[in-house]
Amino acid sequence: MLIRINRVRRRLGMLTALFLASAWLLPTSIALAQAPAPAASPAAAAAPAAPSKPITTGDIKAISGPTDAQQAAGDPGGTITGTVKDIPVTDTKAGLSLADVVNTVGQNRIAINLVWTLITGYLVMFMQAGFAAVETGLCRAKNANHTFMMNFMVYGLGLFAYWVMGFALQQGGCAPNGNLGGLSPLNSEFVFHFIGGKPWGLFGERGFFLSGTTYDVGIAVMFLFQMVFMDTAATIVTGAAAERWKFLAFCISSMFIAAITYPLYANWAWGGGWTSQLGVNYGLGHGYCDFAGSGVVHAVGGITALAVAMIVGPRIGKFTKSGKPNPMPGHDMTMVLIGCFILAFGWFGFNPGSTLGASGNGSLRIGLIAVDTMLAGCTGSIATLLYMWIRFGKPDASMAGNGLLAGLVAITAPSGFVNTVGAAIIGFAAGMIVCLSVEFVERRLKIDDPVGAISVHGTCGLWGVISVGLFADGTSNYGGSWNGVNGSVTGLFYGDPSQLVAQLIACATLIGIIFSLSYVVNWLVDVVVGQRVSAHSELEGLDLPEMGALGYPEFQLVTAGLGRSMEVTAAE
């Protein structure tokens, strides 16, 4: 009994000692982690480095892989699959050489990056389904076919226009790109000299129809990835003009944004154009930094949506004669929220995919980018939920969905440059901003935006661009430089106010140039073919007059304001 008590005492004593030791060690280790790395001791620095022995083809040949008998027995542990035997040999007589190994390493790196970029591009493509669901759900049932078809056809129309000329204007001068094998044929940018005699890249000149020297494996991957981004911008516009936009006008307008408006701004940001060179030419941080497209994709889409919504005008019945807005709720909230989830899923392609690779040049930051993305989306939806609950007494579902999207839109530009705390703040602010913007657009500007596209993508896109200039923490390192400026992108809160200047110039460009261009083009479309459907078609619902088929033919749809069924209206 006494022996047992002694053992227990001894164990307790050891546990206490361990606890005290760990309590002393834990803060020490934290302090060590936060402290700057100590300089190497002189003794260590003076120690002679072991001479490195170059690897020769002889060394390579000495490596033996598994025998045929071992492989024939199967490999349940995965230990003998993927060995020296799997390296392709160029000269079978001479056997495996050092060049074979080195080339395989290089090709594997590019292969990882090509596969990564393709798969993330596929995710972004699937976002079209999310947009279609969100927009259709937020519109009335009598316009379901029309709204969904706009989101469906913007894919085909946009892709065609982008293949013909959009991609060339955007990326025609973007080479080199180390992650995708160089993209060397994309080497010609139209440049003119402006303020201070500095070169201003305006648009690319290689890659029309992806023909000639741009018939290239890496360029094809780049095209696919950039195309789905463009298509995201183009599909944003359909939401703001839904329920009264003539389908023909939509087709022309969408092809223009895919061929001209989007590629121009994307070139200036991502194709080596003038805003990306504000750092090199004028010392403004790293030039305009937009990691995945808060400005390039979302603000371009949202600002074009603003121009189109102004020209098309509000839906009949949206405003009273005194200008007071009437609510026009969508017909399927479940579709809206499913669409939001699809979009949030696709955003994991949007932001992490924008590294254009998973191997080399700092691409391993993809994990952080993904976490930043999900965090900002969540804080955005929480902020919107709180705002609506406090202001209107109910947690509004459609606005919670818009809050999620607002956070995701805002984090798109800074996702590659900020830490998780910054991401959470950016998302939360976006959730608040989208609520204020929706009210401002509807009540003050009296612009009818059925899905909130102008606020979610335009306003929060601009906020995302600005937030890079505030929250970029200077820890990202994509190959040692960004936009030709050495070092990491750093915002105002981390010591570089000049980055914010570049971001503000980009915002002014979005409104001053992109809005103006979109407005002029869509005004011309209005003059030539007309942007808006007839009042009769609008009241009836656009499904029959514009598309020739109802979205929900087996339902009895009562047209708001007329108090009669669609069938009666159609029969007339």
Next chain:
Amino acid sequence: MRIVGLLVCVLGWFIAVLSVKVPGVYLQLLIALAGFIIAGYGALGIMNRAHLKNAIWKA
């Protein structure tokens, strides 16, 4: 008024761009911000107001 609005938009952009020639980063910040606001005023303040004059809900 729409053309005036467009011109103000472009003017705002030009002011923001001219900030690159100004000495002092905080002055640059101020001018770039002013340019951004002017461009926004051109779009939302002038052009939108021109559209609202003939809005269908006023008829």
